[in-house]
Amino acid sequence: MQVAFGLKAHSGWAALVAVGHQNEDVVLTDRRRIDLVDEAWQKQPYHAAEKLTPTAARDLVARGIDAARRIAIRQLQAAIDRERRHNREPAVCAVLVGNPMPDWSVDQILAVHFRMHKAEGVLFRDVLLHAAAACELRTVAVPQTAPGGDRRLLERIAALGKSAGPPWGRDQKDAALAALIALNRRIESTS
Secondary structure, three states: OEEEEEEEEEOOEEEEEEEEEEOOEEEEEEEEEEEOOOOHHHHOHHHHHOOOOHHHHHHHHHHHHHHHHHHHHHHHHHHHHHHHHOOOEEEEEEEEEOOOOOOOOHHHHHHOHHHHHHHHHHHHHHHHHHHHHHOOOEEEEEEOOOOOOOHHHHHHHHHHHHHHOOOOOHHHHHHHHHHHHHHHHHHHHHO
16 A cells, blocks of 8 residues: 655654555554654754854854754654555655745844744744655655545544544644645556
């Protein structure tokens, strides 16, 4: 069975949901929270760098981003390995994304406080996209405002939640919907 991962990022962590098609049914194969940082400051590297000299700030932000990338790859590879141990083949990874951020430098981001919040929001979505590519998964960026989908997809998401039990909140629903969108695109493109 081919499966799709859906990921919804937060500061320092993400909700991961994996789904697949079995016969005509959608099945949930995994759901979990994955951590994307090792140290508390890495959740908000721009905020951590706010009072540093420009050179030290750029270095700290770069170290935070590099750490998040390494951890995201490790976490996604572990999810891929879990699926393969159950004879399921990860085929695609959907990451919920927001509006793109202007191409600001670290110095420009640190100059305006709201930019730090925006940059940190984008950072964890970007590291998830990077991790999916590094793990050689077909990657689909799903606009965060787009999940809604057709009624049948929403009914499938609700049924998945009932069968899975709690927790099945907004994060899991959105990640599952993104995964289903990506999986359906994958199936349609191979048909």
